Amino acid sequence: MKKFINKAADFVNEMIQGILAAHPDKVKIVNNDLRCIINAKSYKGKVGIATGGGSGHLPLFLGYVGDGMLDGCSVGGVFQSPSAEQMFEVTKAINQGAGVLYIYGNYGGDIMNFDMAAEMADAEDIKVVSVVAGEDVASSPKGQEGKRRGVAGIFFVYKCAGAAALEMKNLDEVKRIADKAAANVRTMGVALSPCIVPEVGKPSFSIGEDEMELGMGIHGEPGIERGKLKTADETVQIMMDKILEDLPYSSGDEVAVLVNGLGATPKEELYVMYRKIAEILNGKSIKVYKAYLGEYATSMEMAGASISLLKLDGELKSLLAKPANTPFFEQVQLEG
Amino acid sequence: MKKFINKAADFVNEMIQGILAAHPDKVKIVNNDLRCIINAKSYKGKVGIATGGGSGHLPLFLGYVGDGMLDGCSVGGVFQSPSAEQMFEVTKAINQGAGVLYIYGNYGGDIMNFDMAAEMADAEDIKVVSVVAGEDVASSPKGQEGKRRGVAGIFFVYKCAGAAALEMKNLDEVKRIADKAAANVRTMGVALSPCIVPEVGKPSFSIGEDEMELGMGIHGEPGIERGKLKTADETVQIMMDKILEDLPYSSGDEVAVLVNGLGATPKEELYVMYRKIAEILNGKSIKVYKAYLGEYATSMEMAGASISLLKLDGELKSLLAKPANTPFFEQVQLEG
Numbered sequence: 188m189k190k191f192i193n194k195a196a197d198f199v200n201e202m203i204q205g206i207l208a209a210h211p212d213k214v215k216i217v218n219n220d221l222r223c224i225i226n227a228k229s230y231k232g233k234v235g236i237a238t239g240g241g242s243g244h245l246p247l248f249l250g251y252v253g254d255g256m257l258d259g260c261s262v263g264g265v266f267q268s269p270s271a272e273q274m275f276e277v278t279k280a281i282n283q284g285a286g287v288l289y290i291y292g293n294y295g296g297d298i299m300n301f302d303m304a305a306e307m308a309d310a311e312d313i314k315v316v317s318v319v320a321g322e323d324v325a326s327s328p329k330g331q332e333g334k335r336r337g338v339a340g341i342f343f344v345y346k347c348a349g350a351a352a353l354e355m356k357n358l359d360e361v362k363r364i365a366d367k368a369a370a371n372v373r374t375m376g377v378a379l380s381p382c383i384v385p386e387v388g389k390p391s392f393s394i395g396e397d398e399m400e401l402g403m404g405i406h407g408e409p410g411i412e413r414g415k416l417k418t419a420d421e422t423v424q425i426m427m428d429k430i431l432e433d434l435p436y437s438s439g440d441e442v443a444v445l446v447n448g449l450g451a452t453p454k455e456e457l458y459v460m461y462r463k464i465a466e467i468l469n470g471k472s473i474k475v476y477k478a479y480l481g482e483y484a485t486s487m488e489m490a491g492a493s494i495s496l497l498k499l500d501g502e503l504k505s506l507l508a509k510p511a512n513t514p515f516f517e518q519v520q521l522e523g
Numbered sequence: 524m525k526k527f528i529n530k531a532a533d534f535v536n537e538m539i540q541g542i543l544a545a546h547p548d549k550v551k552i553v554n555n556d557l558r559c560i561i562n563a564k565s566y567k568g569k570v571g572i573a574t575g576g577g578s579g580h581l582p583l584f585l586g587y588v589g590d591g592m593l594d595g596c597s598v599g600g601v602f603q604s605p606s607a608e609q610m611f612e613v614t615k616a617i618n619q620g621a622g623v624l625y626i627y628g629n630y631g632g633d634i635m636n637f638d639m640a641a642e643m644a645d646a647e648d649i650k651v652v653s654v655v656a657g658e659d660v661a662s663s664p665k666g667q668e669g670k671r672r673g674v675a676g677i678f679f680v681y682k683c684a685g686a687a688a689l690e691m692k693n694l695d696e697v698k699r700i701a702d703k704a705a706a707n708v709r710t711m712g713v714a715l716s717p718c719i720v721p722e723v724g725k726p727s728f729s730i731g732e733d734e735m736e737l738g739m740g741i742h743g744e745p746g747i748e749r750g751k752l753k754t755a756d757e758t759v760q761i762m763m764d765k766i767l768e769d770l771p772y773s774s775g776d777e778v779a780v781l782v783n784g785l786g787a788t789p790k791e792e793l794y795v796m797y798r799k800i801a802e803i804l805n806g807k808s809i810k811v812y813k814a815y816l817g818e819y820a821t822s823m824e825m826a827g828a829s830i831s832l833l834k835l836d837g838e839l840k841s842l843l844a845k846p847a848n849t850p851f852f853e854q855v856q857l858e859g
Contacts, residue, residue, distance in 0.1 A: 189715045189732070189826060191755040191792040198795065201755075205794030208801035209814040212858065245790040379525045382789075396525070419527040419537075451787035453718075453823040454581040454851075456527040458541030459534065465544035478545040481851075482818075487789040488826070490525060510855065515790070515817075517853045519846065522548065 188383050190488075195385035199242045199264055206249070210514040213253050217280040223273050224249045225259040225280050234352040234361045235259065235281035236288045238345065239274055240297055241266040243384070244405060246515035247484040248291075251342070253513025256349040257290075265384045265487075266406050268296035274304035278313060286314035286358035290344050290365055292337025293321030316358060318365040320344050322372045322495070324433045325402025325411045336404050339447040339484035340372035340495040342516075343507070350509035368503055373433050374445075375426045376493035378403035378410070382450060382486050391489075401425060405449065405486045405493075419456070423463040426494050431471070434498060438472040441499045443507055446480045449491035454481065457492060464494060476504060477521060524719050526824075531721035535578045535600055542585070546850040549589050553616040559609050560585045561595040561616050570688040570697045571595065571617035572624045574681065575610055576633055577602040579720070580741060582851035583820040584627075587678070589849025592685035593626075601720045601823075602742050604632035610640035614649060622650035622694035626680050626701055628673025629657030652694060654701040656680050658708045658831070660769045661738025661747045672740050675783040675820035676708035676831040678852075679843070686845035704839055709769050710781075711762045712829035714739035714746070718786060718822050727825075737761060741785065741822045741829075755792070759799040762830050767807070770834060774808040777835045779843055782816045785827035790817065793828060800830060812840060813857060 192198050203221045207214065217223045235258040240248045243265040251257050259277035261269035278287050287308065291297050298319065305315040321327075321335035348365035356364070378400045381390035391407040394400060399417065402410030417425075436442060444464060446457045457480045468475055476499055484493070499507065508521035528534050539557045543550065553559045571594040576584045579601040587593050595613035597605035614623050623644065627633050634655065641651040657671035684701035692700070714736045717726040727743040730736060735753065738746030753761075772778060780800060782793045793816045804811055812835055820829070835843065844857035 189735075189752060191758060191788065191796050191828065193754045193756050193795070198791070201798050202791045202794045205796070205798035205801070209794065209797050209816055243789075243791065245794075250790075379527075399525075416525060418529045420529050422527060450789050451824055451826070452527065453579075453786050453821060454586075454818065455534070455538045455579065455823060458538045458545065458581075459529070460527050460541070461545050462537050462541035465541070480541075480545055482790065485789060487791060488787055490787070490824070492527065512855055517855060519848055519853055519855060 188388050190385065192385055198385045206514060213514050218276040220273060220276065222263065222269055223261050223276050224252050225277060226252050226254065228254060229283060231283055232285050233283050233355060234285045234288060234358050235283060236290060236348055236352055237274065237277050237281060238291050239269045239301065240292055241268060243487050244484050246482065250515030251345050251513050255353050255509055255511035256345050256513050256516065268300050271300040271303035271307065274301055275307040278304055278308045278315060282313045288348065288358060288361050288365060289315060289317040290341065290348060291319060292341055293319050293335060314358060316362045318344065318362060318369055320369045322369065322374045323376065323404065324373050324429050325375050326404060329433055336408065338374045338376060338405055339445055339493045340374040342445060342483045343372050343443065343495065343497040344368045346511065347503050347506040349511065350506040364506065368497065371434065371498040372495055373430045374493050374495040375429050376403055376491060377401050377422055377426065378449065378489060378491035380451065380490040381407060382489040405484060419459045420463045423460050424467065427464060427467045430494060430496055436473055436496055436498055441474045441476050441504065443476055443497040443499060444478045445483060445495040447483045447493045447495065448481065449489040450482065450485040451488045451490040452492050460492060476523065477507065524724050526721065528721055534721045542850060549850050554612040556609060556612065558599065558605055559597050559612050560588050561613060562588050562590065564590060565619060567619055568621050569619050569691060570621045570624060570694050571619060572626060572684055572688055573610065573613050573617060574627050575605045575637065576628055577604060579823050580820050582818065586851030587681050587849050591689050591845055591847035592681050592849050592852065601722065604636050607636040607639035607643065610637055611643040614640055614644045614651060618649045624684065624694060624697050624701060625651060625653040626677065626684060627655060628677055629655050629671060650694060652698050654680065654698060654705055656705045658705065658710045659712065659740065660709050660765050661711050662740060665769055672744065674710045674712060674741055675781055675829050676710040678781060678819045679708050679779065679831065679833040680704045682847065683839050683842040685847065686842040700842065704833065707770065707834040708831055709766045710829050710831040711765050712739055712827060713737050713758055713762065714785065714825060714827035716787065716826040717743060718825040741820060755795045756799045759796050760803065763800060763803045766830060766832055772809055772832055772834055777810045777812050777840065779812055779833040779835060780814045781819060781831040783819045783829045783831065784817060785825040786818065786821040787824045787826040788828050796828060812859065813843065
């Protein structure tokens with residue numbers, strides 16, 4: 188296991204200590220718990236937005252806590268859900284009297300704990316509503332969207348909802364916008380190699396030296412096709428066909444694109460993929476408003492990538508364009 | 524060779540086509556040459572800043588072309604220098620009448636070609652001056668700083684000089700600032716695994732499953748110690764000892780820190796390293812103004828990291844704090 192770590196059991200806490208040391212102006216912890224992170228700044232009367240999930244996915248989840256995105260986040264061990272109590276502590280800390288929106292991925296443990304935290308908040312008269320993101324088209328067929336895993340596309344939900352909350356929209360409005368973003372995003376991933384969870388010490392799955400797995404999840408959940416390595420263009424074509432037909436995205440649509448590296452995949456390769464994505468979208472007269480490329484939701488040192496598309500309307504576009512300033516994502520106001 | 528590529532020979536050009544497709548508002552090419560990239564915006568009377576070098580290091584080199592950083596860049600094949608003619612084309616395109624500053628790393632091929640390009644520019648009455656960055660303390664001992672390789676620390680030179688040029692300082696001033704930044708930065712790297720140059724098709728070097736190499740360069744140049752994998756804290760301690768004593772950085776200094784992933788190293792591990800870096804600096808009463816963590820100068824899918832320190836004075840600090848907006852690096856104005 189080749190990693191820059193000390194003791195495996197200390198990996199997550201030491202990582203968070205590093206984040207706190209590097210970004211003291213942006214984030215802090217609450218309840219003296221390293222796993223409960225909130226924005227260092229607060230805005231009176233603003234709807235609070237919280238997320239949470241397992242560690243090992245940086246920038247997900249806690250990396251998006253900051254201005255114009257999220258107010259708080261609780262994280263668990265690597266690939267493990269945080270507890271309901273931790274989510275509740277974050278909820279209390281970010282409540283500014285306007286209620287709290289939970290945005291999190293569609294995983295059983297997270298749902299159970301977030302629901303419990305919402306009940307605990309309700310008992311203290313903090314209004315909480317939830318948006319569960321699940322947009323991985325490879326994880327469940329069309330018609331069963333409710334069973335889909337949440338992956339990198341949740342970035343778009345955070346971004347649009349976060350901008351709306353900073354405009355001081357009320358809880359119903361921020362939830363409506365988060366729901367709309369979540370409904371208009373689709374993702375598909377591909378994996379080339381596994382990662383190693385430090386406390387496990389061995390690869391999360393095995394895959395042949397000449398193989399790739401299309402549709403694999405960010406915890407190594409099975410995909411839809413294991414086969415010989417394809418060219419970048421062939422791989423992108425399969426992924427885009429599946430994504431485009433699903434919503435569907437059609438001629439005349441305007442989209443934002445996210446090409447996400449899973450951890451070990453160089454930026455060069457993401458751009459080789461994007462070349463083909465742009466060609467496909469151009470061929471279908473789907474206009475790209477903004478392309479994001481880099482690491483947005485990873486699986487530590489897994490090699491692979493995912494493609495996400497967000498269909499924009501005027502409202503989502505204007506919210507996506509707003510500035511953001513978090514430890515892992517900075518954006519100046521976009522033009523157009 | 525597990526990569527998202529098509530033909531190995533097309534890798535660099537297709538990557539650049541992807542960059543142009545993703546960031547048409549930020550960068551464009553000149554002379555109809557994909558290897559000659561300039562800022563899509565230009566500023567009359569501004570000193571132009573150009574860099575160049577091999578591909579395979581994204582965001583280096585071309586990723587920093589944009590507002591507040593660089594005006595132009597020429598790149599070669601993977602780990603290969605661009606030609607003097609390409610550098611000259613970029614030079615002509617970014618000349619706004621105030622002269623052009625070359626900032627590039629200390630590698631033989633680049634020096635030869637940039638010198639030739641400067642002569643070609645001189646023949647057309649474009650004033651060119653150069654700053655050669657070389658800050659890798661492991662590549663040559665103290666006293667022989669002129670032999671040191673340029674690595675991730677060049678980011679700080681780009682950032683400070685780029686901000687100065689955008690303030691419409693003249694060529695002498697911008698060069699003075701670039702020289703000062705270059706003189707105050709030190710870097711050391713560590714590698715865990717090699718990368719594969721697509722047209723070569725096999726790993727750039729071999730290293731045991733339980734080994735690391737301290738001081739290795741970003742093209743796999745030999746380091747100063749090959750040995751058993753150490754803990755993150757031990758590794759950081761060795762690197763920081765070497766960096767701190769070199770300038771030296773002393774009690775009361777204020778610094779910016781860059782913890783750079785070489786390609787396949789997860790952000791989690793960079794933050795585990797930063798935890799120890801912050802502890803060491805704190806123990807020496809060296810104040811951190813700003814920490815940058817992520818991929819700034821890579822070697823494709825090489826696993827490893829480098830640490831760079833920039834000693835700040837009031838001038839460098841205020842320039843570092845300025846906003847920047849390039850395809851691979853965005854920063855809002857820093858506080859303090």
